[in-house]
Amino acid sequence: MQRRDFLKALGAGAMLASGLSIKSVFANAAPHVVIVGGGVGGATAAKYLKLADPNIRVTVIEKNPVYLRPYGSSEVLNDHIGMDDLEVRYDRLRDRYGIEFLFDMVTGVDPHRRTVRTAGGATLGYDRMIVSPGIQLLYERIEGYSASVAESRIPSAWIPGTQTRLLRDQLHAMRPGGTFVIVAPPNPYRCPPGPYERGALMAEWFKVHNPTAKVIILDAKDSFVPGPSMLLGWNRLYGYNVPERFQEGMPTEGEWPMKIHDAPGMLDWVAGRDGGRVLSVDPASLSVETEAGRFKADVLNIVPPMVAGRVAFELDLVDGRGYCPIDRRTHESTRHPGIHVIGDACVADAMPKSGFSANTQAKVAARAVVDLLAGRDTQAPLWENTCYALAGTEYGLYVADIFRLVDGRITRMEGPRFLPLDASRAQIRIGALYQQNWMRTFTEDCFA
Amino acid sequence: MSKHLLLFLLLFVLGGQALAGQGEAPAETWTPVRLHAALAAMPEGDAERGARLHDALFCASCHGERGESLSRHWPALSGQRAPYTYKMLLDYRDGLRHEDARAEMMVVLARMMSEQDMADVAAFYAAQPLPGSAPLKKGHPVNDLVRRGDPQRLITPCASCHGVEGQGGRNETPSLAGQRPEYLVRTLKAFRDNTRHNDVHQGMAQFAWDLSDEEIRALAEYYAR
Numbered sequence: 001m002q003r004r005d006f007l008k009a010l011g012a013g014a015m016l017a018s019g020l021s022i023k024s025v026f027a028n029a030a031p032h033v034v035i036v037g038g039g040v041g042g043a044t045a046a047k048y049l050k051l052a053d054p055n056i057r058v059t060v061i062e063k064n065p066v067y068l069r070p071y072g073s074s075e076v077l078n079d080h081i082g083m084d085d086l087e088v089r090y091d092r093l094r095d096r097y098g099i100e101f102l103f104d105m106v107t108g109v110d111p112h113r114r115t116v117r118t119a120g121g122a123t124l125g126y127d128r129m130i131v132s133p134g135i136q137l138l139y140e141r142i143e144g145y146s147a148s149v150a151e152s153r154i155p156s157a158w159i160p161g162t163q164t165r166l167l168r169d170q171l172h173a174m175r176p177g178g179t180f181v182i183v184a185p186p187n188p189y190r191c192p193p194g195p196y197e198r199g200a201l202m203a204e205w206f207k208v209h210n211p212t213a214k215v216i217i218l219d220a221k222d223s224f225v226p227g228p229s230m231l232l233g234w235n236r237l238y239g240y241n242v243p244e245r246f247q248e249g250m251p252t253e254g255e256w257p258m259k260i261h262d263a264p265g266m267l268d269w270v271a272g273r274d275g276g277r278v279l280s281v282d283p284a285s286l287s288v289e290t291e292a293g294r295f296k297a298d299v300l301n302i303v304p305p306m307v308a309g310r311v312a313f314e315l316d317l318v319d320g321r322g323y324c325p326i327d328r329r330t331h332e333s334t335r336h337p338g339i340h341v342i343g344d345a346c347v348a349d350a351m352p353k354s355g356f357s358a359n360t361q362a363k364v365a366a367r368a369v370v371d372l373l374a375g376r377d378t379q380a381p382l383w384e385n386t387c388y389a390l391a392g393t394e395y396g397l398y399v400a401d402i403f404r405l406v407d408g409r410i411t412r413m414e415g416p417r418f419l420p421l422d423a424s425r426a427q428i429r430i431g432a433l434y435q436q437n438w439m440r441t442f443t444e445d446c447f448a
Numbered sequence: 449m450s451k452h453l454l455l456f457l458l459l460f461v462l463g464g465q466a467l468a469g470q471g472e473a474p475a476e477t478w479t480p481v482r483l484h485a486a487l488a489a490m491p492e493g494d495a496e497r498g499a500r501l502h503d504a505l506f507c508a509s510c511h512g513e514r515g516e517s518l519s520r521h522w523p524a525l526s527g528q529r530a531p532y533t534y535k536m537l538l539d540y541r542d543g544l545r546h547e548d549a550r551a552e553m554m555v556v557l558a559r560m561m562s563e564q565d566m567a568d569v570a571a572f573y574a575a576q577p578l579p580g581s582a583p584l585k586k587g588h589p590v591n592d593l594v595r596r597g598d599p600q601r602l603i604t605p606c607a608s609c610h611g612v613e614g615q616g617g618r619n620e621t622p623s624l625a626g627q628r629p630e631y632l633v634r635t636l637k638a639f640r641d642n643t644r645h646n647d648v649h650q651g652m653a654q655f656a657w658d659l660s661d662e663e664i665r666a667l668a669e670y671y672a673r
């Protein structure tokens with residue numbers, strides 16, 4: 001090649017790099033990134049690694065060939081969607097981005113040799129690894145409860161699957177005037193608004209299909225996110241009386257005021273301070289012993305305490321509280337270098353354990369991994385999260401946050417977060433629309 | 449029921465709200481007489497009230513603070529002719545416009561608006577500057593199509609209805625100048641592929657039927673900002 005042609009080619013390359021696509025620094029020796037878990041976090045990380053540089057070899061090891069998305073899975077219970085609608089396939093990630101998939105269960109890692117082992121007997125080498133295994137449920141922490149009880153009689157349905165269908169069928173077959181009891185988990189847990197949204201969606205469904213039914217949410221906590229806006233929705237839709245300590249800022253006149261109902265409505269929330277903490281359950285009689293006494297259920301749904309997915313323990317990534325400590329700037333484990341942890345399994349300070357969080361953490365981690373592999377300085381991350389929630393199928397709420405790194409911690413930036421309590425009917429309706437559209441576009445961002 | 453409408457319903461029965469065509473008689477399509485009457489009955493718009501509605505109904509979060517459009521996903525509305533915006537809102541409300549999944553947002557919103565609200569929001573957009581202009585572009589591959597049309601395919605010149613600089617024509621004929629090219633491509637394809645039919649007697653669709661993908665891209669680029 002003539003020197004002048006070479007310079008021209010170089011110029012074109014530089015233009016390409018600045019304009020259209022990033023010039024790969026890995027043209028000769030493609031690094032290999034192994035991702036454990038193809039849920040929200042893992043899938044997003046795989047895709048964004050490939051978007052950043054298609055020359056990086058990316059392998060996702062995932063135990064199920066079809067992912068069942070947890071986000072939005074309570075909408076199966078009220079037949080808003082079917083079980084099929086939870087299914088997400090990996091074809092697009094494989095075909096469009098060249099991501100490799102190994103459907104197998106990760107069982108161990110050798111962090112010094114940088115190899116990972118699977119139940120199927122495979123051993124894969126990696127340059128860096130990203131782990132996003134989600135959560136495991138600690139059924140046995142509640143006296144009387146166990147995995148087998150959850151599969152057969154008292155579903156938790158917090159990791160979607162057979163328990164989700166079981167709970168749906170139980171709710172639909174509940175006797176007229178029966179009581180649906182939800183036991184909410186202690187902090188920290190996956191999807192903060194989830195148990196309260198589930199109660200609301202079922203109250204709405206019962207209003208039509210079983211109008212004398214009751215929904216009771218038992219809780220060890222005294223508050224939850226997005227507390228007041230959800231409680232106001234319950235007040236408006238299900239005759240729930242908002243405790244005085246939450247009433248501040250709620251509209252008392254105008255288009256859609258908060259009301260004091262003479263008779264209690266069909267939905268109730270028993271907070272920790274009111275004795276909502278669960279002491280034990282009796283599967284035979286479907287009753288729950290709490291500090292406030294015994295509650296007899298017709299359908300019982302328990303969301304037990306949870307910790308990082310089992311593989312995080314097997315890979316020695318967890319601390320004493322059951323989640324994975326990380327260097328927040330890169331999501332790299334503080335216990336084993338070369339392994340990054342994202343999603344529900346990591347310690348993320350002010351960030352809630354949500355799909356949205358897992359998705360932005362994946363983007364932060366992917367960028368850090370690319371920089372580290374290229375020997376570049378890592379950049380200061382920025383995270384965001386929006387939890388959309390429904391108080392009814394046409395009653396949407398949200399809490400939206402931006403987070404920065406402050407003194408080594410993921411810290412929430414101050415600013416307006418919630419749909420205001422004086423939001424108009426139209427804004428609330430639009431909120432529900434946003435929630436539905438988010439479900440679709442979010443799945444695309446992660447998996448397509 | 450068209451295949452697309454079916455698909456649309458499948459996607460969005462989720463919304464819980466009965467959508468156009470679902471359990472109700474499909475809205476009557478436009479005739480020149482009906483459209484004339486509807487536009488004659490359009491309330492006088494109050495742009496200031498429109499600005500407040502634009503805020504309260506979250507229009508800005510997709511279309512931009514003054515309708516300038518924030519991304520390729522949503523069209524620019526600033527400077528749009530008020531009768532056009534008004535007619536589109538009627539069409540969303542009545543189920544005449546639902547060419548793709550994006551339309552559902554507008555269907556739900558339009559159903560929450562009175563005709564006065566629609567006229568006010570339309571007046572607000574009309575009071576904003578157009579995002580661009582599309583003057584004569586000699587030598588551009590579709591300059592002839594825009595200026596002279598194609599008699600062979602019975603395509604009248606775009607400029608004869610949409611204005612010499614794409615600024616819009618009479619009544620409900622929209623401005624195109626400065627529009628997002630992605631939106632123009634989607635729209636022309638929707639007309640061409642018969643997924644959008646809120647025009648009077650296929651007044652727009654008939655010119656799109658014979659367009660190639662290439663021409664559609666070039667036209668969008670011609671008018672884009």
Ligand SMILES: Cc1cc2nc3c(=O)[nH]c(=O)nc-3n(C[C@H](O)[C@H](O)[C@H](O)COP(=O)(O)OP(=O)(O)OC[C@H]3O[C@@H](n4cnc5c(N)ncnc54)[C@H](O)[C@@H]3O)c2cc1C
Pocket residue numbers: 036037038039040041042061062063064067069070071072073074104105106107132133134135157158159190191194309310311342343344345353354355356357358386387388389
């Ligand atoms: C009812 C409900 C509603 C929710 N609603 C929302 C919502 O509206 N918005 C929102 O943002 N979030 C919501 N969430 C939370 C959201 O689904 C989770 O926070 C998110 O899925 C976490 O992503 P993750 O990657 O950490 O874990 P997951 O998505 O659970 O992915 C983990 C993956 O790892 C795989 N895996 C685990 N162990 C192994 C192993 N040893 N080998 C191979 N693969 C393994 C699993 O099979 C799984 O596919 C909701 C959750 C629930 C339960």
